[in-house]
Amino acid sequence: MWRIVRIVACLFFLALGLDAAAAAGCDDAAIAVTGARALDGDTFRTDDGQEWRLAGVLAPKRGDGARAPHDAGDGGRSRASPADDAQAALGALVLRRALRLTPVGAAADRHARRLAIARDESCRSLAERLLADGHARVYPTFVTRSLVPPLYAAEAMARAATRGLWADSRYRLLHPSEIGARFDSYVVVEERPQSVITGRAGTTLSFGDDRRRDFGVTIEPKVRKLMAAAGLEPAVLVGRRIRVRGWLRNRGGVPVIELAVPEQLEVVER
Helix, strand or coil: CHHHHHHHHHHHHHHHHHHHHHHHCCCCCCEEEEEEEECCCCEEEECCCCEEEECCEECCCHHHCCCCCCCCCCCCCCCCCHHHHHHHHHHHHHCCCEEEEEECCCCCCCCCEEEEEEECCCCCEHHHHHHHCCCCEECCCHHHHHHHHHHHHHHHHHHHCCCHHHHCCCCCCECHHHCCCCCCCEEEEEECCCEEEEECCEEEEECCCCCCCCCEEEECHHHHHHHHHCCCCHHHHCCCCEEEEEEEEEECCEEEEEECCHHHEEECCC
């Protein structure tokens, strides 16, 4: 009973925090545009033909695999996929809507899409709304590092309620033993690292007894310096429950996430 009360209280105060962030998030220098349509769950087009990606989030794509969030007993044919759900959710937020865009970074990607913080007429963040409804996950990169705290707060609402992607076996929070053959997919893993391995190529947080086979997080020296500045020295993280996210890679048979920025890692228990 008390656990339920704590969860409800947590969601209430997170919601208050998001409302306060919206009120403080209006940018007088933002570009005023009209949304045209969603291209997928995190990309949309404005009525001037420009394509934009929501900064700091990653929605599921149709190539990810599973056709539906849960097994409907018919192979998922009667239900939309997580990618379809995310696109529909973003579409409802942008279609013929007045938007305020703050570009993030100076360059467009190879598809001529630009990153942006997108807000509606009430200054509410579209990315945070998608995260809170479980249609996307936080995706920290070098150019979106400063955006992460409110995005994580929004994501926590969906994760606490096991909503959307957090109820889907392809996207939910994983234990290292559940990773399996998910190579080249974006995963979120939570557990306690057991040891730190340091070499000339960098540092690895290992999450198992067999360092040659068990899941690990690799950290290049330049990223380790950023972690140290944030109080996240790898040795201090051993034995603490952490949550880490990124693209799962196969490095000689070892499943690893390569840390590009410290914000990919959250300390759950200090």
